[in-house]
Structure formats: structure tokens, C-alpha cells
Amino acid sequence: MKWKKQLLNLKPYQPGKSIEEVKKQYGLSDIVKLASNENPFGSSNRVVEELRSRTSRHSVYPDGYAANLRAKLAGHLSVKPEQIIFGNGSDEIIQMIARGLLSPYTNSVMAAPTFPQYKHNSVIEGSEAREVPLKDGAHDLEGMLAAIDGNTAVVWLCSPNNPTGIYINNEDLISFLSRVPDDVLVVLDEAYYEYVEADDFHESTDLLQKYKNLIILRTFSKIYGLASFRVGYGIAHEETIAALEPVREPFNVNSLAQAAAAAALGDQEFIQWCKQENRAGLEQFYQFCDEYGLDYYPSQGNFILIDFAADGQEVFQFLLERGYIVRSGKALGFPACVRITIGTREQNAGIIEKIKEYLQVSAAIS
The missing domain is CATH 3.40.640.10 (Type I PLP-dependent aspartate aminotransferase-like (Major domain))
Incomplete structure (x- = not known):
């Protein structure tokens, strides 16, 4: 068939890993997906x-x-x-x-x-x-x-x-x-x-x-x-x-x-509440990054891009194996970064603890 030549090397959109896929692959019972900038509170x-x-x-x-x-x-x-x-x-x-x-x-x-x-x-x-x-x-x-x-x-x-x-x-x-x-x-x-x-x-x-x-x-x-x-x-x-x-x-x-x-x-009341919770969640990450000396972009969205000065895919994999799905910066044009969707306050606190573990392991290796 005579496909357009520009299609021959064009890759389709690669969605993030699904919760069920990660559960099965790593034998985990509880997964938190913070990869696709979805609203962690659902809908009204x-x-x-x-x-x-x-x-x-x-x-x-x-x-x-x-x-x-x-x-x-x-x-x-x-x-x-x-x-x-x-x-x-x-x-x-x-x-x-x-x-x-x-x-x-x-x-x-x-x-x-x-x-x-x-x-x-x-x-x-x-x-x-x-x-x-x-x-x-x-x-x-x-x-x-x-x-x-x-x-x-x-x-x-x-x-x-x-x-x-x-x-x-x-x-x-x-x-x-x-x-x-x-x-x-x-x-x-x-x-x-x-x-x-x-x-x-x-x-x-x-x-x-x-x-x-x-x-x-x-x-x-x-x-x-x-x-x-x-x-x-x-x-x-x-x-x-x-x-x-x-x-x-x-x-x-x-x-x-x-x-x-x-x-x-x-239901604009619900929208305003989600906005407030998102801002509180961003502050959780800002405080953590400032404390640990991690660079990040101050965000006006419901996600944060954090620079680990390391292989973003490695950080992604570390978090994945511990039940947190995020987005590797490698696919986003920021290979040393990871993009994390802002979750509930509990989800944010949980992934921050896992990132601390990564930083400790990384420091011990280096």
C-alpha cells in the first residue's frame, strides 16, 4: 500500500502504563497512578x-x-x-x-x-x-x-x-x-x-x-x-x-x-475545591524539593516536573517498582526529569517518601 511517507517513521502516541499492567508485572496490590495529569478526586x-x-x-x-x-x-x-x-x-x-x-x-x-x-x-x-x-x-x-x-x-x-x-x-x-x-x-x-x-x-x-x-x-x-x-x-x-x-x-x-x-x-464549587487541593499538593512538592535541593519548574497546572540530575527513566523505574506510576522525562524532552501528577495529600506524601528512598539509594551508590 502507498502510505504517506511521513507515516513510515512516525510513532503512535505511547500512553502511560495501566494500573492493572503494573500490578501484574510487579505483583503489587496497591498502585497509585500519577502519570497522566488526571484529577485524583474524580468528578463531581x-x-x-x-x-x-x-x-x-x-x-x-x-x-x-x-x-x-x-x-x-x-x-x-x-x-x-x-x-x-x-x-x-x-x-x-x-x-x-x-x-x-x-x-x-x-x-x-x-x-x-x-x-x-x-x-x-x-x-x-x-x-x-x-x-x-x-x-x-x-x-x-x-x-x-x-x-x-x-x-x-x-x-x-x-x-x-x-x-x-x-x-x-x-x-x-x-x-x-x-x-x-x-x-x-x-x-x-x-x-x-x-x-x-x-x-x-x-x-x-x-x-x-x-x-x-x-x-x-x-x-x-x-x-x-x-x-x-x-x-x-x-x-x-x-x-x-x-x-x-x-x-x-x-x-x-x-x-x-x-x-x-x-x-x-x-458544579463550580467542586472545581474550586479541586483547585485549592491542587495548590496545597504543589506546595508539598515545593517544600520537599527545596529541602532536598532538587530543581523544579513552578507549575500552574496539576503536575510538577522535577529535575533529578540523573536518568529520568531510572527514577521512573524505581518508583514504578514501589507502586507509583509517573511519567519519565525521557519521553517528554527532559531526560533528567520526572513529571508527577499532583495527587491527594496522602498520595503526594507517599510518593515523596519513595523519592527520598531513591535519593538515599542513589547517594549511597555514588
């Missing part, structure tokens, strides 16, 4: 109540327009319903954008390291992926502007950035947007938006009227605790959404996912 009780109450037939297609969820989300965001597009996770919207705008005759600009699906989908479309190295874990916006040329179709921003957790402040974002050509789409991926506490973080929806080449991506997979339902969304000017809609697969967000997201959206 309103989601459970909503799903229990649903009696609709599963033989009927979902609402392709997601009218109920769309109306509730538009009200929550103070935007028009026509400014929203839904995806099977925000990953699908990244795919839509790449399919709609990228080709072998275009390029897209992104930070490096950042969320890998930007480059992945660019490569699939045969488009040049121009990667601009991070500076101290943050986007080099000036470098990204310099990388834009007449063939640039998309610029990808991730704020807070995954895997570093560093955000783009409001002043820098506006300065950047004001200098990007009007015919270049700026994708602002805010998957961790609800976790951010920085006073100078951008309120990007306020910028949509002025910058019609901006699209914001958010998700129900993180703080809303609905990762298994796969509901993401984009917010942009009506013309941008209208242009993207033909790329969207029909019925791409299933009925249960729509109902779960609508119920989750209605």
Missing part, C-alpha cells in the same frame, strides 16, 4: 447522579450539535454558542485544525518541548513543524515570531505548558498576538486553565473579538475529572468555527459524554 457527584438518571436509548445517535451542553458552556464562558466547537477531547480539535490548515506547502510553529500532538498532526499532514526551544521552561515568543514566514499557517501555544507548567502572562500574550499575521491561526491550548492561580494570567476569551485568528482549546478531561468521556472544546470567532465545522466528524461527542460534561459544568 452531579455527574454520577446525572448518568444514573439517564434512560435514553443507546441505539439513538447523540445530538450532533450538542445543543444542551453548548448552551450551558456558552453561558458559562459568556460567548455565543456559535463560537464553540466540540471534540472527542481537545486532541481531536488539534487534529481538525491540522487537517483544515496544514499541507506540504505550509509550516506550523511551536515550542519544544511541548504537547507532542501539535507536531504529530503537523507531520501527518506533511507540513513542516518548526520547533522553537523553550527558555527556562517557557515559550520563547520572540523566537516563535521570528520563525513565522509567508508559509506559516498555524502557531501552537500551550499555556500552562505541558510538561513544564509555565504559563504565558497576559501582557506577553497580547504583545505576541498583535504581531502575528492575521492569516495565521494562533492555537492557545489551555487544557489546565482552571488550575491557574497567577494574577497576570491571560483571560483569553476577552481577546477573541479583537484577534479573529485566535482559537482557545480547553477540556473536561483535567480538573472536571472526565478524562474517560473525552470532551474537549474550542472557542473562537464565529467565522473560524464555521470553517472548522466541516472537518469535524459527525456525532463526535457521545450522548453520555455530553450529559456528563453538562452536569460537571454545573
Whole structure:
């Protein structure tokens, strides 16, 4: 078969190890997964109540327009319903954008390291992926502007950035947007938006009227605790959404996912509580790292990237064998680091104790 040549050396996304896989491999009865930036507190009780109450037939297609969820989300965001597009996770919207705008005759600009699906989908479309190295874990916006040329179709921003957790402040974002050509789409991926506490973080929806080449991506997979339902969304000017809609697969967000997201959206008290717990969890790690002299990136997400000045895969394996699944920095572009999702206070304390054990063993060997 005549596959696209760019697919021949392209590796599929590698998910983290599953709990059952680790239990079986290492004979462990209790596993804590802190690898995928999921909400350790799950989702709102309103989601459970909503799903229990649903009696609709599963033989009927979902609402392709997601009218109920769309109306509730538009009200929550103070935007028009026509400014929203839904995806099977925000990953699908990244795919839509790449399919709609990228080709072998275009390029897209992104930070490096950042969320890998930007480059992945660019490569699939045969488009040049121009990667601009991070500076101290943050986007080099000036470098990204310099990388834009007449063939640039998309610029990808991730704020807070995954895997570093560093955000783009409001002043820098506006300065950047004001200098990007009007015919270049700026994708602002805010998957961790609800976790951010920085006073100078951008309120990007306020910028949509002025910058019609901006699209914001958010998700129900993180703080809303609905990762298994796969509901993401984009917010942009009506013309941008209208242009993207033909790329969207029909019925791409299933009925249960729509109902779960609508119920989750209605419990902002739960969201605020999760945000507070996440901040307390980050402080646990900050205090530990400061005490033991470990470098880390101060995060505005629900994860922390810690530099062990050692082989990140070795740290990953040590923790794995002791019942903690984390993300090795080797796969994230930070080979001496490990990314850890912020868990409950008890989970954080538990993994910190295991990291102390690693440091003791490592020191004894050296």
C-alpha cells in the first residue's frame, strides 16, 4: 500500500502504563497512578447522579450539535454558542485544525518541548513543524515570531505548558498576538486553565473579538475529572468555527459524554475545591524539593516536573517498582526529569517518601 511517507517513521502516541499492567508485572496490590495529569478526586457527584438518571436509548445517535451542553458552556464562558466547537477531547480539535490548515506547502510553529500532538498532526499532514526551544521552561515568543514566514499557517501555544507548567502572562500574550499575521491561526491550548492561580494570567476569551485568528482549546478531561468521556472544546470567532465545522466528524461527542460534561459544568464549587487541593499538593512538592535541593519548574497546572540530575527513566523505574506510576522525562524532552501528577495529600506524601528512598539509594551508590 502507498502510505504517506511521513507515516513510515512516525510513532503512535505511547500512553502511560495501566494500573492493572503494573500490578501484574510487579505483583503489587496497591498502585497509585500519577502519570497522566488526571484529577485524583474524580468528578463531581452531579455527574454520577446525572448518568444514573439517564434512560435514553443507546441505539439513538447523540445530538450532533450538542445543543444542551453548548448552551450551558456558552453561558458559562459568556460567548455565543456559535463560537464553540466540540471534540472527542481537545486532541481531536488539534487534529481538525491540522487537517483544515496544514499541507506540504505550509509550516506550523511551536515550542519544544511541548504537547507532542501539535507536531504529530503537523507531520501527518506533511507540513513542516518548526520547533522553537523553550527558555527556562517557557515559550520563547520572540523566537516563535521570528520563525513565522509567508508559509506559516498555524502557531501552537500551550499555556500552562505541558510538561513544564509555565504559563504565558497576559501582557506577553497580547504583545505576541498583535504581531502575528492575521492569516495565521494562533492555537492557545489551555487544557489546565482552571488550575491557574497567577494574577497576570491571560483571560483569553476577552481577546477573541479583537484577534479573529485566535482559537482557545480547553477540556473536561483535567480538573472536571472526565478524562474517560473525552470532551474537549474550542472557542473562537464565529467565522473560524464555521470553517472548522466541516472537518469535524459527525456525532463526535457521545450522548453520555455530553450529559456528563453538562452536569460537571454545573458544579463550580467542586472545581474550586479541586483547585485549592491542587495548590496545597504543589506546595508539598515545593517544600520537599527545596529541602532536598532538587530543581523544579513552578507549575500552574496539576503536575510538577522535577529535575533529578540523573536518568529520568531510572527514577521512573524505581518508583514504578514501589507502586507509583509517573511519567519519565525521557519521553517528554527532559531526560533528567520526572513529571508527577499532583495527587491527594496522602498520595503526594507517599510518593515523596519513595523519592527520598531513591535519593538515599542513589547517594549511597555514588
